[in-house]
Amino acid sequence: MATLIGEPATRRVGASLETEIAGERVELLPEKAMYWPHERTLFVADLHLGKAAHFRAEAVPVPMGTTRENLARLARLLKRTDAERLVILGDLWHSQQALAPATLELVHAWRTKYSSLEAVLVMGNHDAKLDAIPKAFALRVEDEGVVMGPFELRHHPSDQGTGAYRLAGHIHPSVTLEGKGRDSLRLPCFWFGESQGVLPAFGELTGTARVHPRPSDRVFVVAGSRVMAVS
Incomplete structure (x- = not known):
């Protein structure tokens, strides 16, 4: 892959891509997470735990086991990266209805298994609608704008900040790749x-929203089990 003058180098590491953000080496993972090796920190956004339970409560037929799958993917990432800290860039939970007893029990059991993990939640708009943040996940809750090293942690993307590089979620970004003829493919x-920087939504059943990057922006798509640079 050619590297433009002034553009951070990108290197493939298995199915992941290693690049530089705000002067720090990070790994972009196909599970739709970002790992910061220097601080052994894993970033994810928009898990929306319990979303399937929310829909079932509204009599909408959706697949079972999405929360279990989200937690299983998170567990695999923690094992592979050996992360000591997990940062969730908002919308850990989907809604008050999502807090079904079975969901909370599952989350509590998972968190007990990873009790030594430091977990931080940056409040998202869905989290803010809850009566209270459940204790099942055992985490520290921060408002948007908290700074961690060179990064300002947010849920909502913003044009204003502290001067640190902003990391956000919320919009579930995707781009459409055009092929020959009329073929096209939308990818997170x-x-x-x-x-x-905006991270893709980690959770199942979250959907995506098409974004329109500037020519100078860098975009990396998640294509199945691989991350690929497209701009």
């Missing part, structure tokens, strides 16, 4: 601009 993506 990591979207990094000059002063802000």
Whole structure:
């Protein structure tokens, strides 16, 4: 892969891509997470735990086991990266209805298994609608704008900040790749601009929203089990 002058080098590490954000080496993972090796920190956004339970409570037929699958993917990432800290960039939970007893029990059992893991939640709009953040996940809750090293942690992307590089979620970014003829494919993506990066939604059943990056932005799509640079 050619590297433009002034553009951070990107290197493939298995199915992941290693690049530089805000002067720090990070790994973009096909599970739609970002790992910061220097601080052994794993970033995810928009898990929306319990979303399937919410829909079932509304009599909408959806697949079972989405929360279990989300937690299993998270467990595999923690094992593979050996992360000591998990940062959730908002919307850990989907709604008050999502807090079904079975869901909370599952989350509590998972968290007990990873009790030594430091977990931080940056409040998202769905989290803010809960009566209270459940204790099942055992985490520290922070408002948007908290700074961690060179990063300002947010849920909502913003044009204003502390001056640190902003990391956000919320919009579930995706881009459409055009093929020959009328073929096209929409894929979730990591979207990094000059002063802000947006992570793809980690959770199942979350959907995506098409974004329109600037020519100078860097975009990495998640294509099945691989991350690929497209701009």
